[in-house]
Amino acid sequence: MLSARLIQNHVVNLLLDDAPDHITVCGQVIPIKTDFRTWIRFENTMLKDCDNEERFKAILDVMNGIYSDIPEFMDQVLWFYQCGIIQSGKGTGRAKRVYDFENDQYMIYSAFRQYYNIDLTTAQLHWWIFKQLFIELPEDSTIKKVMMYRSIRITSSMSPEQRRYYAEMKRIYALPDNRTAEQRAASFATLLAGGMNIKEP
Numbered sequence: 736m737l738s739a740r741l742i743q744n745h746v747v748n749l750l751l752d753d754a755p756d757h758i759t760v761c762g763q764v765i766p767i768k769t770d771f772r773t774w775i776r777f778e779n780t781m782l783k784d785c786d787n788e789e790r791f792k793a794i795l796d797v798m799n800g801i802y803s804d805i806p807e808f809m810d811q812v813l814w815f816y817q818c819g820i821i822q823s824g825k826g827t828g829r830a831k832r833v834y835d836f837e838n839d840q841y842m843i844y845s846a847f848r849q850y851y852n853i854d855l856t857t858a859q860l861h862w863w864i865f866k867q868l869f870i871e872l873p874e875d876s877t878i879k880k881v882m883m884y885r886s887i888r889i890t891s892s893m894s895p896e897q898r899r900y901y902a903e904m905k906r907i908y909a910l911p912d913n914r915t916a917e918q919r920a921a922s923f924a925t926l927l928a929g930g931m932n933i934k935e936p
Contacts, residue, residue, distance in 0.1 A: 746819065747819045747863075749863065749864070749867070754769065754861040754863050754864060755767075755769075755815065755819075755863075756769050758808075758811035758812065758814070758815055759811065760803065760805070760807045760808050760811055761805070761807055765798065765801055765811075766799060767797060767798060767799070767812075767815055768796070768797050768798075768799060769861045769862055769863075770859070770860070770861075770862065771858075771860045771861065771862045771864075771865035771866075773796065773797055773862070774797065774816065774862040774865075775836045776793065776796070777793050777794075777796070777797050777816065778816070778836060779836055779837055780792075780793040781793065782832075794812060797812070797815075798812065815862075816862075818862070818863045818866050818867070819863070831885060831886070831910075832885075832910060833882040833883075833885040833886045834878070834881075834882055834885075835910050838910055838911070839878055839881070842876075842877050842878040842881060843855070843869065843878055844856075845877065845878075846872050846876040846877065846878050846879075847868065847869075847872075849876070850872060850873060850876060851868060853868075881904075881908045884901065884904035884905055884907075884908050885905065885908060885909070885910070887901055887905075889901050889902060889905075
């Protein structure tokens with residue numbers, strides 16, 4: 736029997752394979768919700784300041800009420816959330832979070848409408864498809880420009896005008912939560928590692 740961790744390492748090719756609608760834990764196939772709205776709510780909950788009970792409910796939501804405290808279960812939930820991308824576990828820096836689905840909702844909606852002719856209020860999109868379309872939005876879209884402003888490092892090699900401009904853009908488009916992506920990821924990883932200590936209702 737293949738372990739869940741080995742199954743998790745299977746690379747899904749969206750040009751050849753169907754986008755997954757389940758996870759596999761210790762050989763057991765478990766259906767999972769795939770709609771992008773469900774996973775946006777999941778991410779919003781996991782990354783905001785809330786108690787573990789609310790996060791636990793978010794996991795139950797995406798898993799159709801199913802929960803297990805074995806590590807493979809959380810591994811698989813995280814694998815699906817990350818769209819099948821396997822994380823090495825090595826940090827690459829302390830870059831701040833550059834988007835937020837709540838604060839940036841109108842820019843994201845407008846970009847999908849403009850560049851893909853997709854109305855996100857009515858669209859039926861798999862989470863993985865939505866996330867890839869989001870990542871591949873053109874660099875000249877407003878949301879991508881704002882993400883660049885938030886991430887750009889202001890250095891002494893820039894002209895005074897550039898430094899003032901980017902500093903002002905950072906101020907205008909700053910996200911309300913100042914925690915770094917690394918800090919958020921650490922909190923998220925702790926949760927998925929079984930740190931909730933919550934009993935099922």
